[in-house]
Amino acid sequence: MSLKLYNTRTRSVEPFEPVAPPVASLYVCGLTPSAETHIGHARTYLLFDVLRRYLTHLGYDVRYVQNVTDIDDRSIAAATETGQDWREIVARYYASFKNSMEKLGVLPLDPACEPRATEYVPQIIEMIGELIERGFAYASKDGVYYRVSRFPDYGKLSNRNLSELEAGARIEVDEFKEDPLDFALWKFAKPGEPSWASPWGAGRPGWHIECSAMARELLGDQFDLHGGGADLIFPHHENEIAQSEPVIHKHPMANFWVHGGILLSESRKMSKSLGNFEPLYELLDRHDPQAIRLLFLQTGYSKVMNFREEAIGAADATLQTLRDNFRMLADKATEPKSLEEARRSFSEFNSAVEAALDDDMNTASALREVLSFASSARNFEAVRSGPALRILEYWLTILGLEPSEAWLKKRVPKLPSDFVECLKKQLDGAVTLANAASAADAIQIVIDERKKARSERRWNESDRLRDALAHCGVSLEDTREGTTWTVAG
Ligand SMILES: [Zn+2]
Structure with a gap:
C-alpha cells in the first residue's frame, strides 16, 4: 500500500x-x-x-x-x-x-x-x-x-x-x-x-x-x-x-x-452576518483541545462537517477512556528495546493504522484502530506491555494526540459542589462536621467515626455512615493499609 x-x-x-x-x-x-x-x-x-x-x-x-x-x-x-x-x-x-x-x-x-x-x-x-x-x-x-x-x-x-x-x-x-x-x-x-x-x-x-x-x-x-x-x-x-x-x-x-x-x-x-464566528481561543478555554482534535479525527477531513459544541462531550469521554487505558498500560510496561521491535511485535496493528491513513487519510478508521488497541493492550502481561506502549505512543503522536505527563496521572473526579450539604443531611446530626475545613476533612471525620463504630462492633452504624457517603457520591474501600475513598466518576 x-x-x-x-x-x-x-x-x-x-x-x-x-x-x-x-x-x-x-x-x-x-x-x-x-x-x-x-x-x-x-x-x-x-x-x-x-x-x-x-x-x-x-x-x-x-x-x-x-x-x-x-x-x-x-x-x-x-x-x-x-x-x-x-x-x-x-x-x-x-x-x-x-x-x-x-x-x-x-x-x-x-x-x-x-x-x-x-x-x-x-x-x-x-x-x-x-x-x-x-x-x-x-x-x-x-x-x-x-x-x-x-x-x-x-x-x-x-x-x-x-x-x-x-x-x-x-x-x-x-x-x-x-x-x-x-x-x-x-x-x-x-x-x-x-x-x-x-x-x-x-x-x-x-x-x-x-x-x-x-x-x-x-x-x-x-x-x-x-x-x-x-x-x-x-x-x-x-x-x-x-x-x-x-x-x-x-x-x-x-x-x-x-x-x-x-x-x-x-x-x-459560518458567516460574519450571522455572527457565529466564535473566537477559537474561547472554545479552547472551555474544552480540552485534544478532545476537539479527536472530534476532527473522528469526522475525517473531506466531508461537510456540522460542528456542534455538544459533540465535544462525547469526544472528551472517548479521550478520557483512552488516557485511562494508556495509563494502565504504562503502569505495567517495561522499557521496549526499540520502535522497530515494537512495530514487529504488533505488525498487524501497525499495518491496520497505515492502511487506514493510506486510504485518503481515513483518520476516523485509524483512530478506531488505535482506540481498540489501547483498550485491549491494558490487559497485556508485562513483557508485551513495553512494546505495546511504544507503538501506541507512536501512532498517537502521528495523529497529533501526543500523550503528555498528565496522561499518566490518575483522574481524580471532582466532588460535587453541594457535597458537604448533602452529607450533613444524610448524617442528620449523627456526626458533627462543624470542624471540617474542607470536603476531604468531612470525609475523613466520617471515616474515623466509622472505624470507631466497627471496632465497637456497631455494624449498623458503620453501614449507615458508609451509605451516607455513597449517597453523596463517595465510595469507600477497606484495604490492608486502611480505608481509602474515591469519587464516583
Ligand atoms: Zn493562497
Whole structure:
C-alpha cells in the first residue's frame, strides 16, 4: 500500500508520488490575520498537520510552506475602523492564531517556510511584470488586472467553464476592468493606505498573486501538493493556477490539490452576518483541545462537517477512556528495546493504522484502530506491555494526540459542589462536621467515626455512615493499609 489522496484537480483518488523524492513539497494557504481565528480554521490546519506527520512517517523529507497574508483589504479596513496600525492588528491576530494552534498540538512552522506577503513584494512585482509582458495582465486606472479570457484552462480546478462563469458573473459596472471575471493583481493605493512602489504605480498586491509568488519562490515552479479549505477552490486557487502556469510554462503548478471540507457551526454556515464566528481561543478555554482534535479525527477531513459544541462531550469521554487505558498500560510496561521491535511485535496493528491513513487519510478508521488497541493492550502481561506502549505512543503522536505527563496521572473526579450539604443531611446530626475545613476533612471525620463504630462492633452504624457517603457520591474501600475513598466518576 502507499498513500492515496483525493485530488481536487483530477477529481479522483490517486497515489501520492512526489516529483523529487524524498522531498515532499507542500504549500497550504495560511491565515489572513484581520480577525480572530475560528473553528473552521482549526479544521483546515489540523488536516494538514496530520498529513505532515504522516508523510514524515512514510519517510518523506517534508517541506511545508504556510503563508501569512499580512496585507489585505480587511486588515486595512479593521485598522481604519479602530484607529490602530494595520501591522498591530495583523500581529495581534496572528499571535492569537499561533497560540491556538499550539494548544491544538499543530506542529510549529519552520520560520523559513512561513512567508509573509509583505516580504515578497519584489517577487510579486516580477511575476506581475511577466504576466503583463505575455498578455495575461493589463494595467488599468485603479490597478493591474489579470485577463481571465487569455487563460483557456480557467475554471478547470473548480469544474466550471468560462461561458458559465461569464453568465454567472455579476454585471458590475466597473469601468476599469475589461471583463467582470478579471481580478486584481495590484491595487493602487488610496490616500493613507500602506503601499509599495511598482512600475505601474504605488500600491499593494492582490491576495491571489501573493500565494503564486511565494509558492514559486519557496518550492520552485512545480511542487507536490497545494492545500487549503474547500472555500478557497474558487476563485482563490483557480486564480493561483491562472497566474502561475503561464509564467512557469508548465502544467500543473501543483500535482495534488487537497481541500478540507466546509464546516458548519451548529448547522449554520459560518458567516460574519450571522455572527457565529466564535473566537477559537474561547472554545479552547472551555474544552480540552485534544478532545476537539479527536472530534476532527473522528469526522475525517473531506466531508461537510456540522460542528456542534455538544459533540465535544462525547469526544472528551472517548479521550478520557483512552488516557485511562494508556495509563494502565504504562503502569505495567517495561522499557521496549526499540520502535522497530515494537512495530514487529504488533505488525498487524501497525499495518491496520497505515492502511487506514493510506486510504485518503481515513483518520476516523485509524483512530478506531488505535482506540481498540489501547483498550485491549491494558490487559497485556508485562513483557508485551513495553512494546505495546511504544507503538501506541507512536501512532498517537502521528495523529497529533501526543500523550503528555498528565496522561499518566490518575483522574481524580471532582466532588460535587453541594457535597458537604448533602452529607450533613444524610448524617442528620449523627456526626458533627462543624470542624471540617474542607470536603476531604468531612470525609475523613466520617471515616474515623466509622472505624470507631466497627471496632465497637456497631455494624449498623458503620453501614449507615458508609451509605451516607455513597449517597453523596463517595465510595469507600477497606484495604490492608486502611480505608481509602474515591469519587464516583
Ligand atoms: Zn493562497
